[in-house]
Amino acid sequence: NAGVTQTPKFQVLKTGQSMTLQCAQDMNHNSMYWYRQDPGMGLRLIYYSASEGTTDKGEVPNGYNVSRLNKREFSLRLESAAPSQTSVYFCASRETSANNEQFFGPGTRLTVL
C-alpha cells in the first residue's frame, strides 16, 4: 500500500514549456486534490475532484488544467509554464463519505526559469 505517489519528484522547466504532474492513490478514495506551496506559505488549493469524472476549481486555478483519468489518477497540467508557477506541488486524496483526513503525497518541486 503505497498511499499517494507523485511523479516526478523534481522538475526544471523553461518559461513557455508544458508538462504534466502525475498523481496516483491506491486507497480507493473518491476525492483527490492538487495544492501548491510557495516558500514560507501554507498550501493553496489549485483544483480538486470530488469523484471520478468531476473536477472543480480551487483558490488558484489560473494557468493549470487537470484530468481525473480514473479513480486512482489525477493529473495536473501546466500548458505554458511561467516563473510564478515555481513552487512545490502536493497531491492529496481522501475518502469522501465521512470526516476522513486527507493523505498527501511527497510533493513535486518545480522550478520555472
Place this chain on the structure above:
Amino acid sequence: DAKTTQPPSMDCAEGRAANLPCNHSTISGNEYVYWYRQIHSQGPQYIIHGLKNNETNEMASLIITEDRKSSTLILPHATLRDTAVYYCIVRVINYGGSQGNLIFGKGTKLSVKP
C-alpha cells in the same frame, strides 16, 4: 482565507509537553477543528480532529474550549522528530466537494530543542 490564527513560531524542550494554541473565533456549528503537521517540506500529515469534545490519539491530544472559539494541540512528550510546521484548520463536516477542502494558513513552526 484561513479562519484560524496561530503564533508563527514556538520552542519546546525535548521530553516536555508542547502546547500549540489556535484561535478560531468565527467557527460555525458544523465545522470541525483539524490539525496537520508538515515536516521538512514533506507532504502534510494528519494529526487529529474534533468537534467540541476533547480528543486523544496516539499522536496528540486536542483540547477545544467550551465556546469552541479556540483550541490547543498537545504533544505530551515532544521529541526532536516533532519539529515541524503545525496547521490548525477548520472544515465543514462530512461532505465531499468544496466543503471538504482544507484551507491552510501559515501555521506554527515548532522547534523542539535538546
